[in-house]
Amino acid sequence: MSNSSSERIVEALRTWIATAPAGAQLPSTRQLVAQYEASPVTVQKALRTLIGQGLIESRPGVGTFVRAIRTARPHDYGWQTAALGTPAHHIPNLSSALRTTPNDVISLHSGYPDKELLPQRLVRAAFTRAARGDSVVDRPAAAGLPELQSWFASQLGAMMPAGLTAPVASDVVILPGSQSGLSTLFRALIGAGRPLLIESPSYWGAILAAAQVGVRLIPVPSGPNGPNPEDIERAFVQTGARAFYAQPNFANPTGIQWSTQLCESVLQIVRKHGAFLIEDDWAHDFGITADSAPLAARDDSGHVVYLRSLTKSVSPAVRVAGLIVRGPARERILADTQAQNMYVSAALQAVALDVVTQPAWRTHLRSVRQQLAARRDLLITALAEHAPTAHLESVPRGGLNLWLRLADEINLHQLTVDCESRGVIIGAGDHWFPAEPAGRYLRLNYSGANPGAFTEAGRLIGQAIQAQ
Template sequence: MHERNSVADLAGILRGELNRYSAGEKLPSSRALVERFHVSPVTVSRALATLAAEGLVVTRPGAGAFRAEPRTAPARPGDTSWQQVALSADTGDEAVPRSVDASCVLASLAAPPPGVIELSGGYLHPALQPERALGAALGRAGRRPGAWERPPLEGVGELRAWFAREIGGPAGTVAPSGVLITAGGQSALTTALRALAPPGAPVLVESPTYPGMLAAARASGLRPVPVPVDGHGVRTDLLAEAFRASGARVFVCQPLFQNPTGAVLADDRRREVLRVARAAGAFVIEDDFARRLVHEGAPPLPPTLASEDPDGVVVHVCSLTKFTSPSLRVGALAARGPVLDRLRAIQVVDTFFVPRPLQEAALELVGSPAWPRHRRTVAAELRSRREVLLAGLGRELPALNAEFAPPGGFHVWTRLPDGTDEGALAAAALRAGVAVNPGRPFYSAEPPAPHLRLCFAGAAGTAELTEGVRRLRAAYEGTDAGPSGA
């Protein structure tokens, strides 16, 4: 068929003959088509490829060409508008809204766009994470006898004992029986909040404080009541008044390297926090998230509040996640008295238990020679990064007041000049290629001044920190967010 030897002509003929074949039935072989239409094998191959691209034919190497299954009509788009009513409907006697605002948590977990320097994160940069040690620990854990069996609901005994030693210190004031293994610190915080306060109740929080805790409290139906923090931790004179005025029975605090300020609770205030809470008949949730993030050369760390509390006032929360990897979600709750049973019950109902292989891997990691090496490496690197960031701010952005050099943790808390639009500045910084955290989400009520939180752990290194400060300066100078443009 010399007049029909083009690819398009042959594809048209074959397209018209497809109705002769059932779905899935094999078409004539390429050799048969070559002989029938007097065309080259290349023409046949290209014609079949045309039909395959149209979804009419399926070609299988070595088997031939087959008629494709008929296309089904696209499904009708569903109508989910009814959910707006169902999710908002109430009986009129609910104490709190049913909606959950996770925006601040999502913002902290989101990876910045490519090319953007991350000064907004809450985890170690991958270069600082002990990936090889984690991989080796996971491999050893998977080969442990019984590693894939169901773990005890409270957690693997050896891991509970390790956390008890870490929390109780040399005096051994925390027993392994008082420790529950959790799926990271956020899960532990949520469990503690739900256990200690009913929906609609007030809960005292530091101001500023960790936005993820505020989100967890509000999602549990609690009303955060702020208590101001200064360079020595929470203002205990205001804490006592806040208990009296609010009737709260829970106070959440971070005594060590507080997020975002980096403050360490002073010795006299440590004693006062326990005394005031005990007098109010209230619990203290001690979020000890940063104990392993101490910087090289820092003064000796104070003990945990839990280790100095024989009366069961303190519910202690800690985790390995910040110090290792976002995916090693292993933490602990420690408590004394009847509250431990309630914590355990809530955790079992919510999650059953933490997967045993993950617990075994954590146990392998903390018992390996890599663990103390990792602690030394992180301590030295965090100190170096903190100093580079503070030096860069002093040189490039003296208008950002960052007088306090935290001896641990990831963050520097900087106060902006009065009248600065911190949200506009953060947006301008992102356009300039550096991600920072505006201060507003760290407050449960109106903030006293504009702030930025700058993280020095998520950048690739000190050179990237220096460049990040330079980009932040360009954003500050090039936007109308500053006080002159307010």
């Protein structure tokens, strides 16, 4: 009743305002209460609605008045062209993976798992506990909470063979998500104008971070079995690069996991050239038929800089990542981190630590593995039946995505438009190439919402491909 009364007053006052001159004073609240036979709360609600619509303004201690109608006029921002000058580096557009979409479409483009694959109960409980603790009012150390540093170090150390020195808490820097970490790494270890080897295709966020820093990317082709060591060796020799960014486990977008032999070959190459391997273990918690096997667990000489994020596996609201780096490089990275972010929210670090140290965390990860396997296989089956020309070069053993090769004559932009018009959003593969695309590709995320619609999605994608 209150809502309908409030709406009735809003409509009546809007009619009065339409004929009133700018600056006209509205009746007092007491007068409006009597006029419309409503409570003061209902009248105040109606006035707040009109203020929010920009029709009236309140002047404390004076009254409420009709606002003057401002005539819209174009603004000339041309002066900024001279002030800004030419961009120092071309910044790519944000990937379609970050698009938000309506609920009535089938989304296969997102870079994040559906909330049904997240430890929601653990996260909510962790936030509640954190709110009662000192983390919400404390400023943490720049390198992070010692307990969380220790957790990241122990996780990697548990995978290292005997004879290698495991990392310790002081080797860890806590970062506000892996994207921030990549920018810090590229800035601190490489620098503007200098070369960085990168798999092609590779994570679009790394390509974006490199562009922001001004790093010069050197693409190294990566096929169904990963990059060829000879190509990596040649690129190091030709460019003098001192770092190689790679995702050896369940790469985004391809889902590739490097073989043991390839891992050893790459380690030998970076050691030979006195270089860093920047290892992005983004999908550590998303193994399906295999577990993540970080190269950092094979190296204690400081050549591998290891980045692991918890954002996708814990919650998008918990942007926390751990960076394990040894030697002088750590001090340089920590200095850059302090300059950019000062520190990571202690509350978010406390939440992350709470979640991953609960006994139910391991149970949750086992459940996620089963769900991802079912989702992946369901989408593969749907595409094989309805879109057989979309070629899947390898079934991913982990991660969140399928990487599909299309016929060269396919107009990829038109295909994404046609699919969207049919009700399914797909990820065009061009965003994942640091240089020109090597072909027509799609990246489809099988961890999004509504897996029951995967069969329909396959049918719609098949129709769009057939239309070309």
